[in-house]
Amino acid sequence: MMIAFPEAVERLAVALGGGPSARLAASALIEADALGMPRFGVDILDEWSADAAPLPADAAPQAVSWRDCSACFAPLAVAAATLELCDAARRMGVAVVFLRGVRGFGRLAPFVRHLADAGLIGVAGAEGPPFVAAHGGTRPVIGTNPLALAMGQGAERVVIDLASSSGTMADVRSARAEGRPLQEGLALDGMGQPTRTAAEVAALLPRGGQVGSLLGLMVELIAGVAGGGRGDPEGRGVFLLAIDPGAAAEAADIQNRLAGLQRDWVDGGGHWPRGGGQSAEAALDAAFVQRLDAHLARMSAQKGR
Numbered sequence: 540m541m542i543a544f545p546e547a548v549e550r551l552a553v554a555l556g557g558g559p560s561a562r563l564a565a566s567a568l569i570e571a572d573a574l575g576m577p578r579f580g581v582d583i584l585d586e587w588s589a590d591a592a593p594l595p596a597d598a599a600p601q602a603v604s605w606r607d608c609s610a611c612f613a614p615l616a617v618a619a620a621t622l623e624l625c626d627a628a629r630r631m632g633v634a635v636v637f638l639r640g641v642r643g644f645g646r647l648a649p650f651v652r653h654l655a656d657a658g659l660i661g662v663a664g665a666e667g668p669p670f671v672a673a674h675g676g677t678r679p680v681i682g683t684n685p686l687a688l689a690m691g692q693g694a695e696r697v698v699i700d701l702a703s704s705s706g707t708m709a710d711v712r713s714a715r716a717e718g719r720p721l722q723e724g725l726a727l728d729g730m731g732q733p734t735r736t737a738a739e740v741a742a743l744l745p746r747g748g749q750v751g752s753l754l755g756l757m758v759e760l761i762a763g764v765a766g767g768g769r770g771d772p773e774g775r776g777v778f779l780l781a782i783d784p785g786a787a788a789e790a791a792d793i794q795n796r797l798a799g800l801q802r803d804w805v806d807g808g809g810h811w812p813r814g815g816g817q818s819a820e821a822a823l824d825a826a827f828v829q830r831l832d833a834h835l836a837r838m839s840a841q842k843g844r
Contacts (some may be wrong), residue, residue, distance in 0.1 A: 550831070556574075562649070594619040608641045620779055621654065652732050660781070661780070665758070668702070671742065672741050674748050681758075687699060710725070726741075727741055728740065
């Protein structure tokens with residue numbers, strides 16, 4: 540039996556406590572499954588527990604804030620921070636929140652997309668345990684460190700979400716379990732030499748050489764160093780930044796300029812990135828329904844104890 544995307548989101552949102560944060564978190568997880576990325580989808584519910592704390596609330600919106608998420612269910616914490624950031628950016632023109640102790644939360648795209656839908660420019664990044672070597676290096680020093688940006692509304696909206704590494708450790712684990720070789724240029728062994736054998740992997744390589752390496756370093760500097768996430772044993776560091784372009788005295792005509800850029804980009808043969816958003820007509824298959832039902836049953840049982 541198939542399930543419509545909105546129905547799946549609503550069922551999970553109710554299980555997560557209802558409200559806007561639960562709906563945004565549920566949508567982000569189910570969207571990942573719809574895009575064929577289950578490791579960023581409802582399987583993250585394995586980390587949910589009935590005693591998870593909500594994101595600590597600020598007394599009032601602030602331009603810069605730091606939050607400890609180590610006791611939170613990460614997708615809900617990131618969703619709550621995104622919603623609070625909308626309010627803060629509208630009041631002050633620009634706002635950023637640094638999250639620490641964040642465990643698995645999925646993709647960044649849904650959260651920056653929400654900021655764009657609110658008329659803001661959204662930027663986010665996440666650092667993590669060291670899996671990726673620096674360009675020219677031989678051992679892991681930073682995480683896969685994705686960076687995301689969203690801007691605009693409607694057909695012209697752009698959503699970019701990319702990791703700074705050539706692959707993920709999940710790719711390595713999958714290759715190892717299936718006994719298949721890795722792609723060329725993906726990883727290094729313990730001696731710092733290229734390898735295609737999953738069991739030998741000691742480090743991943745940055746995407747695009749020096750460019751990907753510096754991109755990952757930028758995320759590490761903001762989320763890891765400035766935000767305090769680097770080396771945190773409780774989880775990764777995440778930053779979310781929102782800019783209100785309408786707050787400037789001479790606000791730029793963002794939407795029209797964005798439409799012009801989109802035309803130039805597409806006419807030049809480029810692909811305009813949309814971040815994998817799902818329409819209301821999207822549906823998920825019976826295998827997904829079984830997984831979702833199993834997670835919801837476990838969550839319900841925990842709440843009933």
